Amino acid sequence: MEIQRVILNNVGLFENLEISLAPTEHNPSNITVFVGNNGAGKTSILKALATSLSWFTARLRTEKGSGNPIPEEAILNTANAASIEIEICDSFNAAGNSNQNESERYFKWSLAKSRKGRKAQHTSNLNECTHLANLYRDALTRDDKTSLPLIAFYPVERVVLDIPLKIRTKHTFLQLDGYDNSLIQGVDFHRFFEWFREREDAENESGIPDYVLSQLKPILEANQDAWQQLNELNASARDRQLTAVRTAIHRFMPHMDNLRVRRKPRLHMAIDKNGETLNVAQLSQGEKSLMALVGDVARRLAMLNPALENPLAGDGIVLIDEVDLHLHPSWQRSLCNRLSETFPNCQFVLTTHSPLVISDCKNVLVYTLTDGKFRQLPSQYGQDANTVLLDVMDTSIRNEGINAELNDLLDAIQDSKLAEAQQLLSKLTEELPANHLELVKAELLLRKQKLRHANH
Incomplete structure (x- = not known):
């Protein structure tokens, strides 16, 4: 459409x-x-x-x-x-x-x-x-x-202020629920995080939680066949909709991976950033907002396309x-x-x-x-x-006042008004950083003009 x-x-x-x-x-x-x-x-x-x-x-x-x-x-x-x-x-x-x-x-x-x-x-x-x-x-x-x-509108009012992990209201997440609040004038992404928590709870009931896998890994790695079978069984139990969300976030933010809910030492939402596990609350406002926006689009696509092998293609x-x-x-x-x-x-x-x-x-x-x-x-x-x-x-x-002064400086150099140019340059040197590109260029031009006049 x-x-x-x-x-x-x-x-x-x-x-x-x-x-x-x-x-x-x-x-x-x-x-x-x-x-x-x-x-x-x-x-x-x-x-x-x-x-x-x-x-x-x-x-x-x-x-x-x-x-x-x-x-x-x-x-x-x-x-x-x-x-x-x-x-x-x-x-x-x-x-x-x-x-x-x-x-x-x-x-x-x-x-x-x-x-x-x-x-x-x-x-x-x-x-x-x-x-x-x-x-x-x-x-x-x-x-x-x-x-x-999918039909969705994300207005300016879409700041992630908090990440609700205590689900106070029981929601339904049926196919048509993919349109819930999709066109309202203001989004806080509470529904996205609540949806993620509920889906992951269901995923963990049918699969093996990540923290259990990490504990089993050193025990079973010696038996590669058993470890591979365990991973394959666990992958088959992965929630399709959550997989779509995690995939979308990782594609958009390659340094972010494996969004999940952790229950120890306390309940929180975690993500791996450049290989380091962080509480999502530790991310910058930009990271949280982009993650929630991309995740919400992916979530709605997954809900609205239950038969698509890749819901992100909805x-x-x-x-x-x-x-x-x-x-x-x-x-x-x-x-x-x-x-x-x-x-x-x-x-x-x-x-x-x-x-x-x-x-x-x-x-x-x-x-x-x-x-x-x-x-x-x-x-x-x-x-x-x-x-x-x-x-x-x-x-x-750039700042309009500085821009006007730089133009006056260049005009003075061009017109060979060397004393005026030197005065303007000195004034700007006091105001601007020493490595200011336009100032460095003007200084070189003024030096060339002074040498040209000295030779005559």
């Missing part, structure tokens, strides 16, 4: 916005990224998509289910009504009809909202949303192992606001590539403030938003971060 196109009328800052999402005819990527200043409308687009998609997940659960309405505060200030129209391509053919026409793969529905006391200017039409949901319901009726598409739509949140620049560089490699059949719609996110992935589709308008950017692949900051994000690569 993929979003082909979205049309916003009087939503957020957008009087009329019609935009296509990757993959498109000219862009094979599964990633669309929106960039722009704060308040440009990036989050409004993601929330509009989440609102529209909530009606599909609601009607997949029950035939007359209701999704989220357009909030009145989301209506353009100068307008009395707003609408969201979305076009979906479902190429996985939920009806199981191999003779399905190309036109039958597309589903379009619209959602409308008027201010209180105002006459309705748009009408909602959810017929095709209901039809698409019914195709999946019919497929589930025939085969309860039918794969379902399809779906994932919306992530400020995807670079809390991440080190080196992780920002590889983010898009790792999303595509780890979840190859998911469509991602992202927002970012980082030039590194859009300059290190070859085919990513990038839109910049300004004053309620959008513009598709040419590929930024291979561009240095400073160029992206200047050309795309309209941001100076």
Whole structure:
């Protein structure tokens, strides 16, 4: 399942916005990224998509289910009504009809909202949303192992504040539970950690806990056949869904491995980082947030695709606001590539403030938003971060005051105003580090100019 196109009328800052999402005819990527200043409308687009998609997940659960309405505060200030129209391509053919026409793969529905006391200017039409949901319901009726598409929205409010290991509420983790809280306005990942704990408890009942294996290893290693059989038996008892989560986290963060719950010396969640076992609470906020985000996507895919040999190959739509949140620049560089490699059949719609996110992935589709308008950017692949900051994000690569002083210095050198240049250089030398690259360059240029004038 993929979003082909979205049309916003009087939503957020957008009087009329019609935009296509990757993959498109000219862009094979599964990633669309929106960039722009704060308040440009990036989050409004993601929330509009989440609102529209909530009606599909609601009607997949029950035939007359209701999704989220357009909030009145989301209506353009100068307008009395707003609408969201979305076009979906479902190429996985939920009806199981191999003779399905190309036109039958597309589903379009619209959602409308008027201010209180105002006459309705748009009408909602959810017929095709209901039809698409019914195709999946019919497929589930025939085969309860039918794969379902992931639909998830991760807003900015996704900080991992704590890791709950005492499960206070008994949850169900059935297939449709993969949609629980997947489109809410705020995620704390409690459900992910609770789910992990419950699944691992069940896994340990059918397999051999890691701490027991570590105790048996020195005893049985002398008998390689017995040790191999024991490992094979234990591997067969591994929980398939937990394996998907552990695999996804390790692919995304190769220095992290073997997420698990430990019960000694006290109950805690542990992970191996560069070969050293740590309490997950010891990780940085960025590490915890990325681990929880990737783990939650993998968890939902595993729940929604019970028959897939590799649940990470499940399809779906994932919306992530400020995807670079809390991440080190080196992780920002590889983010898009790792999303595509780890979840190859998911469509991602992202927002970012980082030039590194859009300059290190070859085919990513990038839109910049300004004053309620959008513009598709040419590929930024291979561009240095400073160029992206200047050309795309309209941001100076250094402090504007220092930048102006450096330009004055270079102009003075160029115009052979050596006394003025020396004075500017001395001032900047007091303010900037001794190894400042532009300052070193200016100093060399000034020295050359002085030698040239001395020879004349």
